[in-house]
Amino acid sequence: MDRKLKVLISGTGFAGQGHADAFRAVGVKVVGIVGRTASVVSKVATKMAIPYSGTDWQRALKDCQPDIVSIATPGGAHYETIKQAIEFGCHVFSDKPLTDTGKSALELYKLAQKKNVKTAYASSFRYMPHIMHAKQLVASGIIGEPTEVECISHFNLERDIPFGWSHRKEDGGGRLNNNFTHMISIATSVIGENILSIMGEVRDDLGKAPIVEGVHNFKTRREFIPEDLNDPSLKWGESNVEWSYTVMAQVESPIATKPVSVLFKHGGLNPRFNEDHIVFYGTKGAIYIKGHYGMGPLYIWDESKTWKELPLPQDIVDDQPKVDGDTERNWQYLTREFVKDIKGEKVAYYQSFKEGSLYQQLIDLIRKNDSWTDVSHLQ
Template sequence: MSVLKVLIAGTGFAAEGHVAAFRAAGAEVVGIVGRTPDVLAQVAARHGISWSGTDWLTALEVCQPDIVSIATPGGAHAVPIRQALDHGCHVFCEKPLAPDAPTARALWDQARKAQVKTAFAASFRYTPGVRHAARLVAEGAIGHPTEVECVSHFNLERGIPFGWSHRAEEGGGRLANNFTHTLGIVEAVLGGRVTSVCGDLRDDLKRAPIVSGVHNFATRRAHIPDNLDDPDLEWGASNVEWSYSVLGRLRSPLASDSVSVLFRHGGLIPRFNKDYIAFYGDRGAIHLGGHYGSGPLNLHDGTGWREIDTPRDIAEAAQGISGETEQCWHHLAGLFVSDILGAGADPYPTFADGYHAQNIIDTLRAGTAWTTLDLPEGLA
């Protein structure tokens, strides 16, 4: 089988993770594109990438990639994806797929017309704990699923410099960057789809300091100003949610009725108890520690809770890869490359999943599920 050629868009944390993931999958990274020449040169040199440039169309012509890997903020995805699809490339894209559902739907439609493969990197569904939970649920360990809880509190610093994560049109917000993962986890474990939602969203940040020099999302904390009360600081306005409470109904072939799903996330709120994801059924329950299910797995079999070790085959698949995020990128990139080469692969998230997630996000942000109550006299 031929070696697939990959072109990377972006030079931050995700881009460097994608480089390693595709190389581990046996592909060749032939080029990288970024907007800041000095940063681009440093990243290309660090990873031994022979071609680098700041113009995407030129990169497509020069590198002639089989796959493009989009590792930029969500607001910058649509144009390079469209151009890559026009070149007949397969596309691996970070979440969110687009800043709004109509754009995400258009990208999905274009990819289908181009008859290429797509992957949507809401990839935390591939943590060992989540994969273990999916196996147990499929084997009937909890009976028919009835409800799910996803609870997390991140206590993010309010002084994180203003950037794409603060603006909906640039792919920011906790729904686009947290909910996309937990939605994927729940749907993967239960083998189903969320079909209806309602929820409450809150922007309890309002603003963030504008600071120069921020490039890599993973190191943004290093740029938090020492004095947030400095009268000379400039501020940018947030227009996205930093906390959300979402209730969904999920349809699954494993369930006898619709499954109730609670997605609770506080981006700026300190946690007291540990984050977790729990799956409940009519015969038992599974509790996964951690906001993305990477902690210990405990099973309730009707008599009591007990911790269950990760099966050897699942644990070994993640060995030698440092970092939970990186492990998940490696797994998804491996499936994607295998599928493109015709070697077979388990189902993985595609642009259809990206559109599905963004459709839910747009619905929640529109707030259309709210019903105003007629309060009795004296309670208004």
């Protein structure tokens, strides 16, 4: 494929602009961008020198004739946009969550298979350098057979962030959609991609949030928190999603004789006392990575019976896109692999709508909160 590939972007906020930058960085021509509000999408298109902008997705598909579409809106707005793009014959790069339900996500996965288009699913923090280092170390057998993974994080999010998509299940909100998708991807990237079983519980410990006009960019929403939360004229929206979760999973590892136990504990509104972390335990040692998404540094516990910090291997450093920001760098890493695949080049495994569909079905199961056993009658 010699001609330059073209991509059409859906979404004008932080993710939409980030996706556009990522595709440009890997040599794809950004031919258009679509958003909900004409004035906003026009402003973004001008700022980013994108030649086409509009609010009608189907018309944009016809006008721009893209090879790829990039979906960077909240998850609740994905279904129709992705379905139309697949029907149009486009390859699809989608941010997480794939949709707001397992059923609709599975439908899109099957449709993409039927139409023979390639898909990429951006639960992309598996490309954090220290996570990739951990994958190398585990595969080398340095910790023996992996036995257990522990993922602990506390975000201390402001309770009064303005009400929006992140508060609504139907819009793709919730911590499972926007944190767990990355965490399960990280764990499976290191241990093995086959998830055997899962259980969990969720909790909405927020309740409500103030309704404020003018919030557009997810990254700047904190700037819109009202100064007077006791203002009687202030309106409030009710949250219907989880802000904390505890999930346990069993994952198959090609180098372990038994399923690996994985614990995911996330408190979106809870303050942290110590470092968020990810730990991979094995029969001969352990790997500890500081940071909720494995930002690092990475430490190893081996036969020396002490923790020691390990530097990143040079091959991992050299393979990382040269861009600021973990999120932006991970997007670019995945777009690079996705575009190579579209061009027919050999690439390593990357996540597609197969995982996007699976993760949405897992989230539906977890949200049922039906894993409890009533013991109140026991003596």
